[in-house]
Amino acid sequence: MSSPQSQSIFTMPVLVEVGQHDFERSARVLRARAGIVIGNHKHEMAARTLGMRAKALGMGSAKQYLDHLEQNPHSPEWEAFVNAFTINHTAFFREQHHFDILAKFAKSRKKPFSVWCAASSTGEEPYTIAMALRESCPQPDVGVSILATDIDTRAVERAQEGVYSLERVQPIPEGYLKKYFQRGMGRHVGMVRAKSAIRDMIGFQTFNLLSSNWPTDQKFDAIFCRNTMIYFDKPTQTRILERFASMLKPGGLLFAGHSENFTYLTTAFRLQGQTVYELA
Known part of the structure; x- marks a missing residue:
């Protein structure tokens, strides 16, 4: 088994391979579409999200999934992609x-x-x-x-x-x-x-x-x-x-x-x- 330093994918189990370039690309795509900025500490969450969404569409790689998004600006998959990165932390009478x-x-x-x-x-x-x-x-x-x-x-x-x-x-x-x-x-x-x-x-x-x-x-x-x-x-x-x-x-x-x-x-x-x- 390769060491953590030599691995090209995240250690968090995902359904398809997700590399560092895929993370950086997904961050750019998300920022352009929704204005949401995700930092490097979101690597594992992004990897998990990209893997699941790619698998749901029957795709074998995060690259293929991101290609689909960028080539189809009106795809209904954009909704699922953005939803996966939003954080719904709220409460009644907060503040x-x-x-x-x-x-x-x-x-x-x-x-x-x-x-x-x-x-x-x-x-x-x-x-x-x-x-x-x-x-x-x-x-x-x-x-x-x-x-x-x-x-x-x-x-x-x-x-x-x-x-x-x-x-x-x-x-x-x-x-x-x-x-x-x-x-x-x-x-x-x-x-x-x-x-x-x-x-x-x-x-x-x-x-x-x-x-x-x-x-x-x-x-x-x-x-x-x-x-x-x-x-x-x-x-x-x-x-x-x-x-x-x-x-x-x-x-x-x-x-x-x-x-x-x-x-x-x-x-x-x-x-x-x-x-x-x-x-x-």
């Missing part, structure tokens, strides 16, 4: 202070009041936004709306269903859980589903933040894009931030992730505090 700020902000704004959740993942974040707005806005059924988008088609489908395990909904206050979720019966025991009171407030769409055609011409009072910009390079982050600015109403808010700092990237926003930015 609680953001929802407290949103609730207070909503009370000070005129209707219609709208929020864009620009990286909605499997739905925990937009449903939390919906609960916060229902609690803070009089007559939330009138003039209050949420657009929730994500690049991962599977995540959007799960979000639309609004079904979660009891473990996933543990961060939700008990009163909110009883008010806004219905417990499953029979084969659905151990699961809950968001009630129409919050589901009907949200419109879900699949959307790539690098797309030249943004999902709507609507202006928003607030945009949530948390823990997503870290996957883009600095020029891409700046470009997206400036487009966010163009989609906010005067005085609108941008909510960022706890590890994200945009103050040095653009003058379109000023830091309000606690990773909340106001349109300048």
Whole structure:
């Protein structure tokens, strides 16, 4: 058996051979298509992904698979390729202070009041936004709306269903859980589903933040894009931030992730505090 130094493929078992050149090429392809930057520490994950996707299409090598993608820009396989590299780490009421700020902000704004959740993942974040707005806005059924988008088609489908395990909904206050979720019966025991009171407030769409055609011409009072910009390079982050600015109403808010700092990237926003930015 050859030593690790002499091996031309990754040590993580894969279904087809994946070499260093394949990894570097896949990183370039992913970045060009979705803006997602993957570092060298993602070697094994990329190898596993390329191997599985190539095998699923009956191909014998990662090179053949990547050739297929680049030669067929409209192939449905692009969706599976991008989905495989997205990370859906989210939770209900994650960074609680953001929802407290949103609730207070909503009370000070005129209707219609709208929020864009620009990286909605499997739905925990937009449903939390919906609960916060229902609690803070009089007559939330009138003039209050949420657009929730994500690049991962599977995540959007799960979000639309609004079904979660009891473990996933543990961060939700008990009163909110009883008010806004219905417990499953029979084969659905151990699961809950968001009630129409919050589901009907949200419109879900699949959307790539690098797309030249943004999902709507609507202006928003607030945009949530948390823990997503870290996957883009600095020029891409700046470009997206400036487009966010163009989609906010005067005085609108941008909510960022706890590890994200945009103050040095653009003058379109000023830091309000606690990773909340106001349109300048």
